[in-house]
Amino acid sequence: MVNTTSARKDLTITFNNGQTVPCTLNANEHKAFLIESLLNNQPQLDIQSAVITNASGVIGLELFGSTGGGNQLEGVLLTDDTASTIYYPHVASNNTWWTGIVAYNPSESACTITVTSYNAAGTPLSTTNLSLAGKEKYIGLVEQLSLPAQTAWFKIDSEQFLTGFELFGTIDENQLAAYAGSGAKTGVFAKIEKYGWTGIAFVNIEASAASVTLTAYNDNGTAVATQVLPVGGYAKVVDLTETIFSQDISGATYIAYSSDRNVVGFQLNGTSDSTRLDGLPGLAGGN
Structure with a gap:
């Protein structure tokens, strides 16, 4: 993270299990760290997501990397962008590629999300409704959504604002890419x-x-x-x-x-x- 302002920033990182960690960035300071370093380097299996508050003027990047001999690394920007519709414009799922998606509900309230898939010609293929609790994250491979084989892209509509992204990776664990964007x-x-x-x-x-x-x-x-x-x-x-x-x-x-x-x-x-x-x-x- 980088504090782009001339004033000190006292951030609070709130994890989905309610645990909070303070993080101070001095004026124009850059800080890089592993999430586990904030938690006494102990595994926290119940932690799945976090929200950073009091972060006006702070920019950041989250990196995902493989361990145990894998060679994959990719990152997504830390933003406060949310929308009632999230677009997942590419689906790659075969013997070489996998596609993973994330949809996160930052609200305290539960919501219903609707997954609508389309083929390359723009014909709607299927609609599925799922529930997300407050602060809950849907994460999984595209095939777990049981989308039709002809699916070229899909979107998630929600009663409340969400944030999300998708990951593309190779099964041999050599390549990984992320996408998050809007129309x-x-x-x-x-x-x-x-x-x-x-x-x-x-x-x-x-x-x-x-x-x-x-x-x-x-x-x-x-x-x-x-x-x-x-x-x-x-x-x-x-x-x-x-x-x-x-x-x-x-x-x-x-x-x-x-x-x-x-x-x-x-x-x-x-x-x-x-x-x-x-x-x-x-x-x-x-x-």
Whole structure:
């Protein structure tokens, strides 16, 4: 965590079992630590989540890593963003990949969540209702939701605001990526992997068809290619960057997009030796 302000911050970390831990950050201080170090380095199996309060002006990152010989590491930003609808724009579940999801209810009150799945063409496939107690977290693999085999993406609607994210990993424990984001009409895919591959995906979260214009740029800010991508209502388009563009983009280093509908955009970058992977949402750009 980093205190970006010129004043001391006295934070409180409240775990789901009611246990609280104080954490002080001096002005402009950076602090990195393992969660277990806050708890006398003792296993706390009943702790599943936490909320950090009095954290205005503090930014942070949570890292997940494998132990026991695994090589996986990924992180998600610590934010106070909540929404009544959370989008999970990619499902990868086969002999190579698994997809895990998290949905957390930060409220004290219980709520009902509705999981709705769609195929790539935008056709609704199934609807499932689940209950979440106050401060409860749903966590599990996608297959535990028993979604139809044709599921390309899904969303969770809730009576109350939730927060959540999804993880993609390889069964051989060599690669792991996380995604957390929301719908927008513009965004930037800030990295094109030069030593492997970059895949991008768009999910149209509106009923009407979307027209997404993608522009690939080089490091100097010069446009090297433009492509218009149609995405049907509630549909999903996913492919490698070089396949989506009809022009050569080998000289491009990032991609900007704009849409006439709200879309969820994200990218996955992987190295050719299958040892590294990262996931990024479409980042907000300036006007």
